[in-house]
Each structure stands twice: as structure tokens, then as C-alpha cells.
Amino acid sequence: MPEPVAVSVVALDPVLEAGTLSALRLCAELTATASPTAGAFDNPEDRPRVVVLTVDRFGHDELELLRATRDTPARPAIVLVAGELAPADALHALAAGARALLLRREADPARLAEAALAAARGDCTLPPELFDQVLGRSATEHHRHRGRPGQVPGLSDRERAVLRMVAEGHETSEIATELAYSQRTVTTVLHDITQRFRLRNRAHAVAYALRAGML
Numbered sequence: 001m002p003e004p005v006a007v008s009v010v011a012l013d014p015v016l017e018a019g020t021l022s023a024l025r026l027c028a029e030l031t032a033t034a035s036p037t038a039g040a041f042d043n044p045e046d047r048p049r050v051v052v053l054t055v056d057r058f059g060h061d062e063l064e065l066l067r068a069t070r071d072t073p074a075r076p077a078i079v080l081v082a083g084e085l086a087p088a089d090a091l092h093a094l095a096a097g098a099r100a101l102l103l104r105r106e107a108d109p110a111r112l113a114e115a116a117l118a119a120a121r122g123d124c125t126l127p128p129e130l131f132d133q134v135l136g137r138s139a140t141e142h143h144r145h146r147g148r149p150g151q152v153p154g155l156s157d158r159e160r161a162v163l164r165m166v167a168e169g170h171e172t173s174e175i176a177t178e179l180a181y182s183q184r185t186v187t188t189v190l191h192d193i194t195q196r197f198r199l200r201n202r203a204h205a206v207a208y209a210l211r212a213g214m215l
Contacts, residue, residue, distance in 0.1 A: 004028070005120045008035035008048040008076070010069060012062075016054045020081065020112070024052065027113035047074035050116045054081045054104070058089045063096060070097035077119035081107050090126075094207030097200065100125035100169075118171065124203040125169040155193070155214050162189045167206040 007030050011017035017034055024032035035051070051069050055062045058080070070078055079100040080093050090101055100115040102125070107115075115125045155163065158179075165175045176183045190202055199205045 004031040005050060005117060006048040007032045007050045007052060007116050009052050009054065010035055011054040020052055020054045023109040023112050024116065026109045030113060030116060048076050049120045050079060051076040052079045052081060052116060056083045058082045058085050058093065063092055066093060066098060067096050079115050079119050091207050091210060094203050099203040122202060123171050124166050124206055126167050155209065159189055159193055162186055163193065163205060163209055166202050
């Protein structure tokens, strides 16, 4: 049986921290601990694979906390759980390195654990409601800026299909089955996107594509 995935919870509110810890500890595939500050990750033995950042609202301070947590030596995958999350804030969070976004009202123990495990595997999770809002915003921005000099080339139909399914929270195996590709092909497509646009990971690729109006 594989080792449980180490998950740390970062929250500015102790009540949110306690609730998130309780939910995560219901999953046998996870080992959840509290980490009040990003500096707690400096010891290699304490470095988690995933950090769940739980906030009431997502503003400048929360964005800086996300960046600081992501930039620690652990380089953990970030799951952001927010009470409210505007489309623009969602894009900022993804670009800053968040690999999963959840609205707190939807973050029951099962969905929270699923998002943490998916993040540990390198997959991206985005609620359908939030995805639709972000997609609508990016389409508006795309039409507003279309035709300007220096516009970045778009994605192929295959790349767009794969990236859209990543944004919807599907794993590599699910994408391969749905699109009738091999898992290796899906991985190669995502690797090509991140390399071509110099992106950090799948979540960053989703944020970049949405912001550029390519999805």
C-alpha cells in the first residue's frame, strides 16, 4: 500500500484551519498536519507534497501567502479553498502556482481529499461554476484585445481539448479515455504547451490559456 500523501494546512483563521484538518484526516490516503507559517517547511523532513490554503476571501495578502508557500524549498502543490473567489482572483491564483481551486461551500471532506490527491499527482481541479465564470471573462478579454500587435499564437484543437479537460479537473487517464488518446499522448501535449509558452505546470497552463482567450 502506498505511503499517505503528506498535506499541510495553512489558514489565517484558526477555525478554518481546524475544520480543514478535520476534513482531510477522514481520508486514509492523506496525512494532514497544521503549518501556521510557510517557514515551517524549511526542514526537509517536514516538507509536505500538498498545502491546502484556506481563506475567507482572496486578496493581495492571500495571494502573497500563496506565492510564499509555493516558493518554499518544498515546492508543494497548492490547493486553494476560498469562501469567495472572483474570476480575476482565480486567474491570479492559478498563475501564482495553485493547482486546485475550491469554493468553501463545495469543499466537503470527499471533494477536498480528491483535490489534494489530484494536486499531488500533478492534476488541476477547478469547479465547473468557477470555470464557466473564468472562461466567460477570458472570452471577453480575448475579443477586447483581438488583433493587437504581438498577440500570442493560439492552441491547436487537440491542445485546446486536452487543456479544457485539465481545467475541468480530469486526470490524465480520464482525458485519454474521453479523447481516445494514449496517456502518453496526453502527457506529451501538456508538456509541449508548458514548454512552448514557458509555463510552470498544468495549472499555470490553464490560467495562461484562459487569460489569453485561447480556451
